[in-house]
Amino acid sequence: MPEDLAVRGYRYVRHRAGDWVAEVGRLTMLLGDVGRFLAPGLRSFGLVVDQMKAIGVGSLWLVVVVSLFTGGVAAVQAAYQFSSVVPLKYIGSVILRSVIIELGPVLTALVVGGRVGASIAAELGTMKVTEQIDALRAMAINPVRYLVVPRVIAAIVMLPVVTVFADAIAIFGGYVVSITTIGVSTHTYVVGLKQFFYLKDLYSGLVKAVFFGGIIGTMGCFYGFVTEGGAEGVGLATTRAVVSSCVLVLISDYVLANVLLRFIFAS
Amino acid sequence: MIRLRGVKKRLGGKRVLDGLDLDIERGETIVVLGPSGTGKSVLLKHIIGLMIPDEGSIEVDGVEIVGLGEKALDEVRKNFGMLFQGAALFDSMSVGENVGLALREHRRLPVAQIPVRVAECLAAVGLKGAEDLRTASLSGGMRKRVGLARAIAMNPDFILYDEPTTGLDPITADVIDQLVRSLQEKMGVTSVVVTHDLHSAYKVGDRLAMLYGGRVVFIGTPDEVRATRDPLVRQFIEGSSVGPIQPV
Ligand SMILES: Nc1ncnc2c1ncn2[C@@H]1O[C@H](COP(=O)(O)OP(=O)(O)O)[C@@H](O)[C@H]1O
């Protein structure tokens, strides 16, 4: 019956929309709690440092590999697009600017977001389903203060740090490819780097990284906290944390690019 | 004392608690009996404010905890220790760190004295010197006992035990029963013990309460329980699959 289908379709949409609204509501409440417990959470500084190590040090090798190849691809791509229209002396400038404004922050956020977001969601999700989070609450230890705040803060602090590191590696990757396969000299590459280096480009990339860090930490914690059911629930939470943080990173990248490049850092 | 009145809770579309009344006097040990899935763990979680009833009232020492904010609840919870059914040990920490966590976080003791208190609690559950073990390496019975050591670390006034002797050998179970008794006798602790183990129920309980259909259907001393003709209680203590309680 077509009416039946229509009714069912309407119910389904209403149900899903309701779920979605409820989820956004819970996320908003979590953000409120993070704000409320920010100061007491920071007082247990050891917890923040532990998380900073896990996020920063743990991601180093992954970031090195990804950035090296990103820089390399940026060089190949630039050389191909320049093809006699733009002189190759600008290759360093193009690599530098595309890396520090866009590629460095975004790719770092996607890679670190996958790794860190998944591990946070899996850890907190396991704690949820094995009642460890209830056990914290029963001991009058607020889980947002004890678990969420250190992770979100650590992600916010470490993402820009890792991004600067990734920028440097990517520019080095671009350099290696430029001098070995494109035939640009070291001197030309370095002059190109310096010629169009603006501090505001670096800043805008780092401001993005701060937001991306907040997104990754928050989504990992959020999906960890709402985990239900056993191992299957933990798997689902992990997937959701990664997918949602990647999507939100890309959406917020667009918004931030507009705000930062058109208004705040507009020339 | 703890006073529950008309407590109702629906979970997953099922009426788990359905107008439950229960009074727990100061200093007594009350044992909650009942078939699996009747809501014994849910009841404990209500008493410590981990779950909030849909209806009804829960008072702890005269303070109504239904409707309290998380911060005020934390003040109430500081008087409680809870042993979870699955122990709920923090698997990122060693045994000693598990037991000492609340002491550290609430700065209850000078840092130097925390290891002393931790050692004391571990010794009380028969796990002397287990501080540095990883929780992942523990057997089920050891996990229970670490959970118990963690529950008593803060010298709480109230202790909630969710199946403390399930999965333990009879001798270790007796150690735990003795501990429950001695905490009551020496420290005046008020305890709620959820168990299936009738043997230990008779040993530790001042009163035994039978939970069924979301309510306390019978409450009395061990002698009253032994003597009762209540068919629900009789079926449960005789361990029969025939009777008013439908096995699931
Ligand atoms: N968080 C929850 N969400 C949905 N249902 C729950 C939840 N916790 C418990 N239940 C349900 O409540 C009932 C009682 O559970 P529980 O208190 O664990 O029983 P037991 O008496 O064995 O301890 C069970 O049917 C269980 O499925």
Ligand SMILES: [Mg+2]
């Ligand atoms: Mg239970």
